[in-house]
Amino acid sequence: MFTWSIPGLVSSERPTIVWFRQDLRLADNPAWHAATMRGGPILPLYILDDGNAGAHRPGAASRWWLHRSLNALNGELGGFLHVRCGHADDLLPRIVAASGAGAVYWNRCYEPWRIRRDKGIREHLKRDGLQVRSFNGSLLYEPAAIAKDDGSPYRVFTPYWRNGCLAGPVQPRDVLPRPEKPGLMRMPGDAGLTVDALGLLPGIHWYKGIEAEWRPGERGARQRLDAFVEQGIAGYRQGRDRPDLPHVSRLSPHLHFGEISPHQVREAVLPLAETRQLDDDVDAFLSELGWREFSYYLLYHWPAITHENLQRKFDRFPWRDDPGALDRWQRGQTGYPIVDAGMRELWRTGYMHNRVRMVTASFLVKNLMQHWHHGEAWFRDTLVDADLASNSVSWQWVAGSGADAAPYFRIFNPVTQGTKFDPAGDYVRQYVPEIAGLPDRYLQAPWTAPPDVLAAAGVTLGDTYPGPVVDLKASRARALAAFKSLTPAV
Ligand code: FAD
Numbered sequence: 001m002f003t004w005s006i007p008g009l010v011s012s013e014r015p016t017i018v019w020f021r022q023d024l025r026l027a028d029n030p031a032w033h034a035a036t037m038r039g040g041p042i043l044p045l046y047i048l049d050d051g052n053a054g055a056h057r058p059g060a061a062s063r064w065w066l067h068r069s070l071n072a073l074n075g076e077l078g079g080f081l082h083v084r085c086g087h088a089d090d091l092l093p094r095i096v097a098a099s100g101a102g103a104v105y106w107n108r109c110y111e112p113w114r115i116r117r118d119k120g121i122r123e124h125l126k127r128d129g130l131q132v133r134s135f136n137g138s139l140l141y142e143p144a145a146i147a148k149d150d151g152s153p154y155r156v157f158t159p160y161w162r163n164g165c166l167a168g169p170v171q172p173r174d175v176l177p178r179p180e181k182p183g184l185m186r187m188p189g190d191a192g193l194t195v196d197a198l199g200l201l202p203g204i205h206w207y208k209g210i211e212a213e214w215r216p217g218e219r220g221a222r223q224r225l226d227a228f229v230e231q232g233i234a235g236y237r238q239g240r241d242r243p244d245l246p247h248v249s250r251l252s253p254h255l256h257f258g259e260i261s262p263h264q265v266r267e268a269v270l271p272l273a274e275t276r277q278l279d280d281d282v283d284a285f286l287s288e289l290g291w292r293e294f295s296y297y298l299l300y301h302w303p304a305i306t307h308e309n310l311q312r313k314f315d316r317f318p319w320r321d322d323p324g325a326l327d328r329w330q331r332g333q334t335g336y337p338i339v340d341a342g343m344r345e346l347w348r349t350g351y352m353h354n355r356v357r358m359v360t361a362s363f364l365v366k367n368l369m370q371h372w373h374h375g376e377a378w379f380r381d382t383l384v385d386a387d388l389a390s391n392s393v394s395w396q397w398v399a400g401s402g403a404d405a406a407p408y409f410r411i412f413n414p415v416t417q418g419t420k421f422d423p424a425g426d427y428v429r430q431y432v433p434e435i436a437g438l439p440d441r442y443l444q445a446p447w448t449a450p451p452d453v454l455a456a457a458g459v460t461l462g463d464t465y466p467g468p469v470v471d472l473k474a475s476r477a478r479a480l481a482a483f484k485s486l487t488p489a490v
Pocket of ligand 1: 240248249250252253256289291292354355379385388390394395398
């Protein structure tokens with residue numbers, strides 16, 4: 001009745017379903033590993049569950065990535081991935097019944113909608129007599145295991161990371177090897193869907209730039225990590241703020257889709273502290289991974305962080321409604337070159353450098369005074385690494401409304417930021433080519449250039465490149481006044 005990948009495999013065990021979700025890899029995959037240890041055939045399963053995800057369904061860029069990543073995983077599995085689309089709580093019991101499975105294994109996810117859904121599924125399957133096991137495949141430190149001495153959750157990153165994680169009682173597990181030649185099965189009498197049939201790719205082929213930039217899948221992730229270990233990490237502490245230098249790992253989409261685990265990343269960089277004396281760089285890099293952990297931690301303990309201000313006084317913030325300004329920000333037409341370069345990098349490649357994410361986000365919520373929800377939604381749709389935890393927490397951090405937030409009155413000046421972190425203008429010139437001919441001293445603020453300099457560079461403000469969408473000084477003062485209005489005078 002079943003199709004086995006290993007002819008003649010004999011086992012008394014009923015099949016195990018391994019339900020892949022945000023863990024699209026075979027190495028260091030605890031659920032996959034445990035299923036192979038259990039013995040018996042394995043049915044690898046993926047369900048696209050937009051129904052339960054609702055507003056949190058993947059955005060357009062993420063869907064492109066998912067398409068490619070599922071194909072890569074299916075390739076690794078020799079075409080055995082059983083693909084379905086629909087409500088997982090509805091489909092899983094039916095797949096269990098049709099396959100004769102005795103066990104269902106998965107790695108835990110931490111988005112509130114998934115926690116709710118998985119709890120229901122677990123109870124249902126257990127009632128039906130199934131063995132149900134879940135594992136930690138995607139975080140170094142599980143949110144429920146870390147607390148302050150008084151048992152309450154941390155709200156501030158540094159004590160969370162230093163005391164709760166690095167010096168805490170529960171340390172990350174070892175990396176698991178990729179199991180060799182597991183016995184796979186197909187669903188009897190039901191081929192499921194092809195990855196193409198999920199319809200993840202958009203009708204219009206707008207993703208050429210994204211395609212040129214990335215190689216989704218476990219192998220692509222490993223390549224990216226190896227290249228970073230070879231070339232990027234030396235100098236990371238200083239270089240990570242420079243969008244013009246290749247010092248960041250660009251592992252975020254691979255981590256988001258679980259094509260590589262943080263355990264594998266940690267294991268690859270830890271020895272470099274000793275072998276190449278890169279202690280400072282390794283510490284700085286691990287603490288960035290720590291921010292990913294912290295984002296999940298906050299999401300787990302404050303699930304409403306995706307839409308509600310963590311600091312409730314921001315509910316009274318007088319956000320402005322200016323669709324024209326929002327549109328210029330989205331299209332990279334604000335007239336501030338570092339902001340425009342970031343927004344265009346995002347549109348073209350599905351990625352934006354972290355320093356520039358902070359600058360563009362600050363510009364939107366402070367200079368343009370648009371609600372952080374608008375920025376969060378745009379990033380969610382256009383980032384290949386769009387991640388409910390990191391995106392919500394980072395937007396609240398920039399807006400000043402989050403847990404361990406940048407103070408609202410710290411408003412990034414895009415000209416100073418551009419000059420400091422893109423000193424030769426390489427990053428701006430790459431993404432805003434229409435002003436590439438300007439001399440360095442005017443590149444980050446073209447409106448300050450004398451007319452003859454603009455003419456020599458072929459720039460006509462308001463025509464070939466926009467003038468500034470707002471005045472920096474006035475918009476800063478406006479934002480500070482709005483912030484002040486939140487705190488009643490004493
Ligand atoms: P590296 O510097 O190489 O860092 C290694 C890894 O650490 C990253 O891959 C990422 O998983 C994690 N990391 C690094 N910085 C952060 C951070 N500040 N917060 C959380 N994790 C971090 N990151 C996402 O993965 N998805 C998002 O949707 C997302 N939205 C963001 C929105 C805003 C407004 C801002 C300011 C930041 C956002 N970030 C998000 C965080 C950060 O910008 C990216 O994780 C980082 O730029 C990814 O590039 P990298 O892999 O080269 O990072």
